[in-house]
Amino acid sequence: MRSVAVVGTGQTKHARRRDDVSQAELVREAADAALADADMCAEDIEAVLIGNMELFEGRGLPELWVGGGAYGTGKPVMKVATGGTSGTSTAIAAFHQVGSGLFDRVLAVGFEKHSEGHTQTGMALTDPFWDRAVASGALGNFALSVSQYVAAGHATEDQAALVAVKARRNAARNPHAHLQMPDLTVDEVLASKMLAHPLRMLDMCPQSDGAAAIIVASDAVAREHNPRPAWVKATATRHDQCYIGDLDRRLLSMRTLRDASAHAYTQAGITDPVRDLDVAEIYEPCTYAELAWYEALGFCEAGEAGRLVEKGVTSMTGALPVNPSGGVLSTNPVGASGVIRVAEAACQIHGRAGQRQVERADLALATGYGVYAWADVVVLGSEP
Amino acid sequence: MNDRVERLDVPILMDEAWHYASGEAMERFSTGLAARRIEALRCDGCGRRYLPPRPMCGNCRLRMTHWVAVDDTGTLEAWTVVHQPILDGRTGEERPSPYGMGLIRLDGADTTVNHFVQTGGPRRQGVTPPGPPLFIGQRVRAVWREELRGAMDDILHFEVVEP
Structure with a gap:
């Protein structure tokens, strides 16, 4: 496969409600920002990929209604859908389209407007024969898994609260972020409303309106359009069986993310992720998930994730800053969230991350998490 | 972003049923439920009972054809108490909260069942009163509906078995 890079990124302002724009206009806002960042015009784009969770907005065929907003008219347009990983999978599909030689310039855009539809309806329509009577959304799923993670002694509520504080404080330096809480404290997290034991309001991601886009280009084109392209060093995706009860001790085992990251690290020549990576943008729908992902991603030994966050290893000034953007805990337009992870990782390599820029970003990780059955891993670098 | 709010409400009012083919395995399972019988399929390769x-x-x-009997008692492998009103995917109504739920490994199965777990006294209008705390490893048993219909909600919830 030939060299492929992300040469431009664009995001909307993410918020609880973006009543000022329609879905197509929201997508257009992200696409325009990415095109400007890549110094390209709409005519340069040869193909368009769209990521979205279709049931959430209550309109069929979302790719039809927003395709024009993404400058797709007259071009190949398709949607990629893998649950919460949709955004990272959309980016990976764009890497494949360019890497294969099919196209030289592809726009990948993810969006969600949770405020317009009914997210719970989408989440409630699980398997009609098995668990629809019981299913309690992402909240219920996570609470169950977290109960096992806590019972195994892998994290305390104070350590989880530190993750919440890190995310929302980081978000305060990200102009795109939805929840910006520069003064949030552990006590405030622990005092927030209990949603599903042991998950409190501030342990969970919000629902946001927002869109994010990346421009993916082939070798020579990439060098023309960005002085410091974010080269694709590795991608890996893994799927698992479909019922929550199929997976034992899910957060503790997390075989999708373990397998995907091991595969990606081999491709990218990473042997010690905390030493080798300069920054990570991981898809953490709740605080405890971020800690579990540290273990699955090999940032620490099993059971050590809480101490990692206590020691500040993953803070902005630590050895491996995790989610300088504020992560999913601060911004979650689901179909866009994975694209945001890749865009943020690329933006760090480009050296264009403003107040949230880490020093010497030469190797960056982005991950996606979909229901409990998908994991995506992307590694971007400053050298092809 | 401009601050002018423009939003048009478009209600969706539907009284609709979707019709799904259950497949051979789920058909046998559902028929079993109507007789208070739980059966799992076992993989001849790894032995996992699904x-x-x-x-x-x-x-x-591997294709699975080996049916095994499963008890309606089991062990709690994960639990939570949900305090948020959550939409019931069958009715569109919000489920009264708080309620307990868990992952239960039924005796004779290797995967777990996602179901309500009653923590305190009898459920009233779907609400579980506060009761003793749940813990992983607790023994539970199914409480069945009186008139069985051959669906998973023939099991109303699981109750804690006193040691």
């Missing part, structure tokens, strides 16, 4: 039963073991890629 609920819900399905045609193929995802890990071994």
Whole structure:
């Protein structure tokens, strides 16, 4: 496969409600920002990929209604859908389209407007024969898994609260972020409303309106359009069986993310992720998930994730800053969230991350998490 | 972003039913439920006994045909108490909260069942009163509906078995 890079990124302002724009206009806002960042015009784009969770907005065929907003008219347009990983999978599909030689310039855009539809309806329509009577959304799923993670002694509520504080404080330096809480404290997290034991309001991601886009280009084109392209060093995706009860001790085992990251690290020549990576943008729908992902991603030994966050290893000034953007805990337009992870990782390599820029970003990780059955891993670098 | 709010409400009012083919395995399972019988499919490759039963073991890629009996008692492997009103995917109504739920490994199965767990006294209008705390490893048993219909909600919830 030939060299492929992300040469431009664009995001909307993410918020609880973006009543000022329609879905197509929201997508257009992200696409325009990415095109400007890549110094390209709409005519340069040869193909368009769209990521979205279709049931959430209550309109069929979302790719039809927003395709024009993404400058797709007259071009190949398709949607990629893998649950919460949709955004990272959309980016990976764009890497494949360019890497294969099919196209030289592809726009990948993810969006969600949770405020317009009914997210719970989408989440409630699980398997009609098995668990629809019981299913309690992402909240219920996570609470169950977290109960096992806590019972195994892998994290305390104070350590989880530190993750919440890190995310929302980081978000305060990200102009795109939805929840910006520069003064949030552990006590405030622990005092927030209990949603599903042991998950409190501030342990969970919000629902946001927002869109994010990346421009993916082939070798020579990439060098023309960005002085410091974010080269694709590795991608890996893994799927698992479909019922929550199929997976034992899910957060503790997390075989999708373990397998995907091991595969990606081999491709990218990473042997010690905390030493080798300069920054990570991981898809953490709740605080405890971020800690579990540290273990699955090999940032620490099993059971050590809480101490990692206590020691500040993953803070902005630590050895491996995790989610300088504020992560999913601060911004979650689901179909866009994975694209945001890749865009943020690329933006760090480009050296264009403003107040949230880490020093010497030469190797960056982005991950996606979909229901409990998908994991995506992307590694971007400053050298092809 | 401009601050002018423009939003048009478009209600969706539907009284609609979707019709799904259950497949052979789920049909046998559902028929069993109507007789208070729980059956799992066992993989001849890895030995894993699957609920819900399905045609193929995802890990071994082998077709499963070996049915095994499963008890309606089991062990709590994960639990939570949900305090938020959550939408019931069958009715569109919000489920009264708080309620307990758990992952239960039924005796004779290797996967777990996602179901309500009653923590205190009898459920009233779907609400579970506060009761003794749940813990992983607790023994539970199914409480069945009186008139069985051959669906998973023939099991109303699981109750804690006193040691």
